[in-house]
Amino acid sequence: MAALDANDFERLLGTPESEWLDFKKEPYLLDSDKGRWEYVKDIAAFANATGGCILIGVKATKDPNELQEKATSVTAIPKKLVNSDRYNGILLEKLYPDVQGLRMRWYPESRAVSDGLLLIEIPSQRGSSKPFVLRSMSGAEDLPVIALGVPMRVGDRTSWMRAETLHHRMQGTRQVEEAAQVERESRQHASLVQRAEEHIRTLTREMKWSNVATYFLQALPPASERTGPLLNVHGEDGLRGALARPKSLRTMGFNLRQLGSLETRNGGLAYLEDPRRCISLDRDGLFTVGAYAEADFLGWYLNRARTDASSPMRLNPLVLVEFTLEFFRFVYAALIPRVSHGVWTFRIVTEGLQSRQGGVLLNPGRHNADHWSDGAPASVDVTVHGAGRRKGELRLRAG
Secondary structure (H helix, E strand, O other): OHHHHOOOHHHHOOOEOEOOEEEEOOOOOOOOHHHHHHHHHHHHHHHHOOOEEEEEOEEEEOOOOOOOOEEEEEOOEEHHHOOHHHHHHHHHHHEEOOOOOOEEEEEOOOOOOOEEEEEEEEOOOOHHHOOOEEOOOOOOOOOOOOOOOOEEEEOOEEEEOOHHHHHHHHHHHHHHHHHHHHHHHHHHHHHHHHHHHHHHHHHHHHOOOOOOOEEEEEEEOOOOOOOOOOOOOOOOOOHHHHHHOOOOOOOOOOOOOOOOOOEEEOOEEEEOOOOOEEEEEOOOOOEEEEEEOOOOOOOOOOOOOOOOOOOOEEEOHHHHHHHHHHHHHHHHHHHHHHOOOOEEEEEEEEEOOOOOOOOEEEOOOOOOOOOHHHOEEOOOOOEEEOOOOOOOOEEEEOO
16 A cells, blocks of 8 residues: 555556455445445455455456456545545444444545545454344345345244344354364364374384483474375475475584485384484374484583583583474474464473483583583473463464
8 A cells, every 4th residue: 555655546557456455436325225235245345354445536447358357547536525424324323243443544644635545444353253244235136146134933924133133143153163163173182292292202212212311392283174184295396305305504403404214104204213313204294303412412512521421411502492493494394384274383392301311401502611510400300391272382373
């Protein structure tokens, strides 16, 4: 809408109508039933979608070779033709529930200018307010309309269900369906978490990490009936190729790059050849990476003077940050784009921080080996970090 703010209306020419923009050559004819019905119908359509704008004073036509109408001429309309109070009053009378935040603005805005373009803005409405229902279909008799009415037998005659009653009943049905959906997704999510925990136990056993502190990162795909196996898991132009050659800060850094080959496991992918780290990707997108707390990976550089195997292992904060960054880089670049809906869950799981090989220490953001006294010991042995709907989870909506 930069053209409106600059009062450069000629820049609107060629702009196509869309799901959020509608052009009108002239104001609605509110003195007629049809004109009032058209106005209420247009506002309800935007409110029931994701909101939008109606721009009055712009003519749109459709070229035979185009799918959408485009702005072809601009004609400023007299501001005196529009009574905003009447526009708002008709909505209150004929539409249920009320549309929140609707705004009408003139361009130019100056009252000294008698003519202009009128913009009606319909903000996105809360889902709990939808659907917006017309109280009657009067005025639409000469139009090809598909509409819904609910007749009821009352005594010895037939009456029609009021818009308020219809809306409330639809909301009640929706709430029941949404509650059932939440319950189904909750069970599916619990099953995903259980499988994720089993993956960590299996990887710890197969990597022979039962005596060292470990650091695991997991991404759990949306728990939804619409979420199925990811496409092209094993193609070189798919997830196998993306995981075999992941983008990273440094080729030889602390990332997900493998020294060997990915193996196929239960329809997914796995990498267990490197004793320092492991990778597991299930067909539905459940993604797990892990690393151990030894001097050649999570404890890199800071343990050169460590001679007593029973003394704590000092973790390198830069390695932790880089490894975590590369995990999320792959999730955002390769996994989330393949699932266009739902909420992803992230888990950070550490084990053996106190009990395995003398525990670990963590420097507060520095990796200077001279600052041995700065290291803080772990306060617990096993942790699941994050924040979200469930304790220990970080949640992100895709799409």
